[in-house]
Amino acid sequence: MQTRNIVATLLSGSSSIFSRAESTEPPKAVRSTSAGFNRISFKKLVFIGLIVGGQLPLAQAQATNSTLTLNAALKRTLEQNPSLKVFDFRNTALTGQLETANLKPAYELGLEAENFAGSDELSGFDGAELTISLSSVLELGDKRAARRGIVSNSRSVLDAQRQVESLELLGEVTRRYVDVLAAQEQVSLAKEASELSNQTLNIVKERAKAGATPDAEVKRAQAAASQAQLTLLSTQQQLAYLKVSLAALWGETSPKFAAIDGDLFHFGTDVNFDRLYTKMKNNPAIKVFAAEERLKEAEVRLARTQSKADINWSVGVRRFQENDDTALVAGFSMPLFSSKRNSGAVSTALAQRNEVFVQKEVSLLNMHTQLFRAYHNRKQAILAARELQNSIIPALEEALKEIQAAYQRGRYGYLEYVSARQELLSAKRTLIESASSALMYGAEIEQLTAEPLSTSQYVW
Template identity: 85%
Template structure:
């Protein structure tokens, strides 16, 4: 279609040149072709040729740049969607937590004064004792490594969450892409319905002028033509909204594409259900449970390290004002029965870790149900599409031709003619809806398995899961 438009532009431009050259000839003369081109002039020909070349290049560029492919849409969404940018900040936050986890216990500087401002010989500071000390804590049970393990495993969970969000985003892009592709087909069908309604109105009007049908049928045909045109306008408006909705996934408020490329009726090769379900365990939504399990194991290790009591130590110098002497002081302390007091925290951490195993099993069961539903619904939708394409629609097209011919000869009434037309349009509408359902269920299968369903899906090669990494 785009190539035909470009050729038509070139032919139209050439015809304009010829007509303009002809108009420059003197009155009552028919100049030869060579004389006309001599009159135009060599420079003018060059200028016109450049204009035509520019029109051809512009038309070719528009044909190339205004069509959006699914791969381009997926790439734009991954690069520009605002919802994925939060993970950069979460990663920075984990970096800060790791810095904190790497810190050793802080040193404390202490100053203590005793035996001052008392009574008699202890009045003032003459009998005071002044102590300057440095203290800290010796961490026992490898607590520092346990803290580092929590941050490290937290980063693994964050990476899995990013993949889950990315996969969900790619699935949403694919679904909206299919919606736009469906709307494009619906606009084409609405245009065909509008043309059929106009054609019907012309046929009914001719029969009414010949006195073969009442004027009431003409009015009914006029109303049907108006309704078909309104349906076309509504479908075109819906297409524009869906394009805006698709562009919003990469942060644009107005789409910079005129249409999208793809084949609504191309589904690729089928894959066995068992092969698809075997890929479900590789889904980031399942892998995130493995990352959370490792995180909970790290939390259990940290809780167990708290059962080992830390040793507090201090060392310093004490000054005796009364004797003008100094002496070293040192000490240490540790809490008693730490293991018993920490048993509750260990039990809590173990219970939270075991809960992850159950959640993983529940998630696998739910995903099996979703995959089974999507797999069989897609299969049924593809079967419906093939039956409509190969059997139902060809029969209805022949029936419409025969009914129209019979109506023009007066053998059928207006109702039979309109019914045949509506049956054909309804079948084509069902064809579009079934094809859209098949692609939508295919996108759901891709999201559940984290892999493209087929290299031929959507009429082009897409790498859904590869884009998530």
């Protein structure tokens, strides 16, 4: 059964959020005790094209006070992280700029006095000429529309930048969520290592009582058990730190959850790289360049409008004090050679537009390299995790059982027994690291392609 995507509702779109499904399957040795995950269906996200992290399906059941789902973490981050709030202020600033761009040239009221306070007949104000005039500028070349175009395209750039920021923020939530999930598995593994160490200690003590092993081996086993306990405490501290780091994304200094839900070992088949690269071209980061290209085109149009000179006009009334007569006055003026004088500004605007074209190509090349690296590293991590799960760890578990039994019968020494135990724990630790890497690279791919990975990624 599928669950409604509350984060997508917040963004007026749909996304690759996860929903948790209850599972009655017993926990495996290195799996978390939390329920397994089933991925929900999703549409293409309207607002940001993606919410990254589709490789960690969340539970359908609502998160409790002590358990956090990725769905809840993403929602809290979008609602409370301050990094997105700056875009509201920038949008308000653009609204003010649009109001200014829509303004027509201002009218000016002028008062002019001539032929006063002179000598002889022009002394005082008897021969003065007083003029009251109204003047303004008649804009040519559709300059006002060009100014509006600048603001409109600036808003498009802002929207694209917000999408990129949202994508990066949600990607960071997913990465920290995976870190916590992996840390939970590390704690579980540390507990298992501590239990194995204690089990080994008990076996060594029994053999020592029977006189089959020296007391030195008991002391070595005691030291190993103490070291395993210290490792457990260390991993628990690391988990606590990672929880704080995750909660900081929505402004909490003290996490209000005890654990997170997730299946660290859930993978699927690979998606064709060429398909991923095609999707990558729709990444909001590329859309920023497209929006900037339109903005630069608008700036070029505005620069070209300056090549057409505006007409300054004035009209008024002049009074002659000498004979109390009045007359109308009018005039206009315009600068000469405006097109030639403005050629430098047009060249600058064209160069800046062309620079955006080059930056877009460079960005695509860099993103292609990043996608290629993430794609193949994820493929390698999944291969390693599956090999560890299906072949290496089962073989080491069987070997440990046999060596433990043989050690109790005196057929193997303490060193062989401890080495077998450490090999198993090392393999399980490598499994956790490989699984975590696979999920991290998957989240990176989704962030680069601005789309969730194919549903087939989650079918075994």
